[in-house]
Amino acid sequence: MILVRVAVGKSIKSVMERNMNSLIKIAKETIEQYYDKSKHTVSAAIRTKEGNVFTSVSLKGQKLDVCSEWSAIVQAVMSKQEIAMGVAVHRDVEGTYKIYPPCGLCRELYTTYAPHAHVIISEEKKVFANELLPFIWKRKK
Numbered sequence: 855m856i857l858v859r860v861a862v863g864k865s866i867k868s869v870m871e872r873n874m875n876s877l878i879k880i881a882k883e884t885i886e887q888y889y890d891k892s893k894h895t896v897s898a899a900i901r902t903k904e905g906n907v908f909t910s911v912s913l914k915g916q917k918l919d920v921c922s923e924w925s926a927i928v929q930a931v932m933s934k935q936e937i938a939m940g941v942a943v944h945r946d947v948e949g950t951y952k953i954y955p956p957c958g959l960c961r962e963l964y965t966t967y968a969p970h971a972h973v974i975i976s977e978e979k980k981v982f983a984n985e986l987l988p989f990i991w992k993r994k995k
Contacts, residue, residue, distance in 0.1 A: 873939060874974055877901050881943040882951050884909040889945050896954060898922035898942045902935035923960040927967055937968035939980070953977060961986040 877899045885897035888911045896912040900923070910925035922942055930937050942954045955975040956964060964973055964983035972980040984990075 873901060874941075874972075874980060877907065877939055877941050878943065878953065878974065878977070880907055880909060881941050882945075885911060885943055885945045885951075891947055895946070896922045896942055896944045898926040898940060900926040900930050900940045901938050902930055902933070903938045904935050906930075906933065906935060908933070921957060921960050923956060923963065927963055931967055937971040939972040939974065940964065940968070940983075941974035956986060958987075962990065965990050 881897045881899040884899065885894070888894045888897065893914050894911040895914075898910050898921070900908045902908075908926045908929035910922045910929070912922040913920040913925075923940060926940070927937065942956065942960075944952045944954050946952075953974060953976055956973060961983075964971065965987050969982070969984040971983045973983050973986060974980045
């Protein structure tokens with residue numbers, strides 16, 4: 855786990871852009887540090903409203919792969935902090951990075967635990983998590 859504290863500026867738009875760019879940078883640095891083409895090719899960075907950042911990498915197993923978002927979101931939930939923004943970044947063997955929009959299971963995880971968080975889906979675009987699955991089913995209580 856990498857925990858990073860980020861300072862907040864004055865302009866809301868510039869803060870959001872800085873937060874978006876800094877979160878992408880943190881995810882890239884994380885996958886660069888842990889990259890293994892057979893085990894870890896995607897990293898996630900989750901920023902909380904308190905400004906803390908939790909990171910994780912994807913896990914490739916013999917029968918099951920686990921997306922990087924799961925562990926990062928679990929860390930944020932366990933810290934009892936509200937998730938503000940998240941991103942997943944893929945690194946290929948040539949060292950090229952690409953932002954990955956969440957898969958279906960990760961979309962469900964975001965909408966369950968952070969429906970009002972921003973999710974970065976490209977270098978220029980972020981959406982609210984609840985927009986990722988507009989007709990999500992709800993478990994009966």
